[in-house]
Amino acid sequence: MxxxxxxxxxxxxxxxxxxxxxxxxxxxxxxxxxxxxxxxxxxxxxxxxxxxxxxxxxxxxxxxxxxxxxxxxxxxxxxxxxxMGVHIEPCGAHPGRSARAHLRALALSAGLPRSRVEEVLETAELTRAAGRRVGAFSLGMRQRLGLAAALLGDxxxxxxxxxxxxxxxxxxxxxxxxxxxxxxxxxxxxxxxxxxxxxxxxxxxxxxxxxxxxxxxxxxxxxxxxxxxxxxxxxxxxx
The missing domain is CATH 3.40.50.300 (P-loop containing nucleotide triphosphate hydrolases)
Known part of the structure; x- marks a missing residue:
């Protein structure tokens, strides 16, 4: 071994x-x-x-x-x-798009199951804010969203x-x-x-x-x- x-x-x-x-x-x-x-x-x-x-x-x-x-x-x-999950640049989400929609688009482009979106939202403690537009997020919430995106593929x-x-x-x-x-x-x-x-x-x-x-x-x-x-x-x- x-x-x-x-x-x-x-x-x-x-x-x-x-x-x-x-x-x-x-x-x-x-x-x-x-x-x-x-x-x-x-x-x-x-x-x-x-x-x-x-x-x-x-x-x-x-x-x-x-x-x-x-x-x-x-x-x-x-x-x-x-x-590999990457968080180097800012989260990159359109300010008019919700956190959930942003992650769904990323999951779709990466060929990942849609269920992963809700899982990483929960992991990043963003579930309650998932329907809000990213433009209204604080810096810390945008950071959590970027980390959620990095975790999408586990x-x-x-x-x-x-x-x-x-x-x-x-x-x-x-x-x-x-x-x-x-x-x-x-x-x-x-x-x-x-x-x-x-x-x-x-x-x-x-x-x-x-x-x-x-x-x-x-x-x-x-x-x-x-x-x-x-x-x-x-x-x-x-x-």
Whole structure:
């Protein structure tokens, strides 16, 4: 039987670089995300986190290097909501459309059963607001809607960029519980966050980048204070 340490990484990033003209945003970045864990992806503003995450999910083409998901190159994969759920950009719903209608359209385009819409609305605690127009939603409610969309396919992997942004304390606790429950079931999560104290309660592993380069990777248990390690490794300067 294959042990966890021998298992194929859920996500493998090798030598990833992304340039826009003369500007290098991600620079020879290499890291792995193990299955069945929540991995925190940290770095200062402008460190290249969102760009790297877009490359992981196939929204940005690398200038160099490779990215694989569950052992297969991302470039060769057909988008599949059952394999990977993504929340990187805002929820993208038309402001005049209801939350339920938005999710139904996504489920239809992904070939998912309509029943999943009501399930993720309940998971995201949006059932009572599902008939309201998204334009009337608060930032936190739009964030929940984006997370509900990422969960539609009950994916093996979630990739979430700042998922706690706009959530109130109750929402942050809900998010933490939901992510830990998924990891307990063998699912994988890669998330970025600037809320380091909260992230320390959520993640199993830590990846820290600065100026597009890896500066630290390891289990959260090896980190005495995530905030102190973050500041030490990145020079304590927000960019």
């Amino acid at each position: 294959t042990t966890r340490t021998e298992a194929t990484p859920a996500i493998r990033v090798e030598g990833l670089s992304k340039r826009y003209g003369r500007r290098t945003v991600v620079d020879d970045l290499t890291f792995t995300v193990r299955p069945g864990a929540v991995t925190g992806f940290f770095g200062p503003n402008g460190a290249g986190k969102t760009t790297a995450m877009k490359a992981v999910v196939g929204l940005a083409r690398p200038s160099a290097g490779t990215v694989s998901v569950l052992g297969a190159p991302v470039a060769s994969l057909v988008p599949d909501a059952r394999r 994916p093996e992997i979630l990739v979430l960029d700042e998922p706690a942004n706009g959530l109130d304390p109750q929402g942050i606790r809900w998010l933490r519980t939901m992510l830990r429950d998924r990891a307990a079931k063998g699912r994988t999560v890669l998330l970025s966050s600037h809320l380091l104290a909260e992230a320390a309660k959520t993640v199993d592993d830590v990846v820290v980048i600065d100026q597009g380069r890896l500066v630290h990777q390891g289990p959260i248990g090896e980190v005495e204070s995530l905030e102190d390690v973050f500041l030490e490794l990145t020079g304590g300067v927000e960019r």
